Amino acid sequence: xxxxxxxxxxxTACPTxxxxxxxxxGKLSPEERHEVELHLxxxxxxxxxxxxxxxxxxxxxxxxxxxQAKWNVLQKLRRKNRKKKKEHFYLYIAVIALxxxxxxxxxxxxxxxxRR
Numbered sequence: 001x002x003x004x005x006x007x008x009x010x011x012t013a014c015p016t017x018x019x020x021x022x023x024x025x026g027k028l029s030p031e032e033r034h035e036v037e038l039h040l041x042x043x044x045x046x047x048x049x050x051x052x053x054x055x056x057x058x059x060x061x062x063x064x065x066x067x068q069a070k071w072n073v074l075q076k077l078r079r080k081n082r083k084k085k086k087e088h089f090y091l092y093i094a095v096i097a098l099x100x101x102x103x104x105x106x107x108x109x110x111x112x113x114x115r116r
Contacts, residue, residue, distance in 0.1 A: 024053040
């Protein structure tokens with residue numbers, strides 16, 4: 001499986017999931033908190049993520065829920081990717097079958113007309 005589904009936040013300037021969670025839980029230093037707040041002012045995605053995380057009462061369970069959600073998304077992407085590969089496989093089989101049929105017809109015609 002390709003690694004391009006591994007982590008959707010890898011190539012962004014956004015804080016990591018752990019940083020956002022620590023921010024919501026109040027575990028960041030004042031400097032780190034300030035950096036995250038500056039980012040949140042400019043990034044709607046992270047701002048909404050923090051808003052959603054803040055609404056959760058049981059904040060200690062958030063990491064497990066995030067892992068489960070990430071796992072579910074990865075499984076769906078993998079199934080979708082496998083389905084596409086399976087569709088391509090059937091297309092290749094159909095093309096090969098048609099080529100064999102046309103080859104058989106050509107051999108039949110060649111044999112039939114060479115006998116006359």
